[in-house]
Amino acid sequence: MDKSLAKQIRIKLIERDWNLSNLANSLNLSTAYVSDILNGKKDGPKAQEHIQTMIQILDINEVIH
Known part of the structure; x- marks a missing residue:
């Protein structure tokens, strides 16, 4: 995965107060x-x-590259 996309995903998780488990579920x-x-x-x-x-x-x- 592109690092900038991974960063965007992590930012969105923080904004939603989610962790990887929430996303995985x-x-x-x-x-x-x-x-x-x-x-x-x-x-x-x-x-x-x-x-x-x-x-x-x-x-x-x-998606920002």
């Missing part, structure tokens, strides 16, 4: 897997689908 995924996606350890096609879902859930309108 909303995606029906494990916290460890979400963490791996945010840290760039998982980046396959399925992870990319989850990233798009994160963007929608967190209402990220524009």
Whole structure:
């Protein structure tokens, strides 16, 4: 995952008073897997689908690169 997108996601989590567990629960995924996606350890096609879902859930309108 692009570092700027990961940063945007973390900012949105703070704004919502959420942690990784909240995000993982909303995606029906494990916290460890979400963490791996945010840290760039998982980046396959399925992870990319989850990233798009994160963007929608967190209402990220524009991905800043």
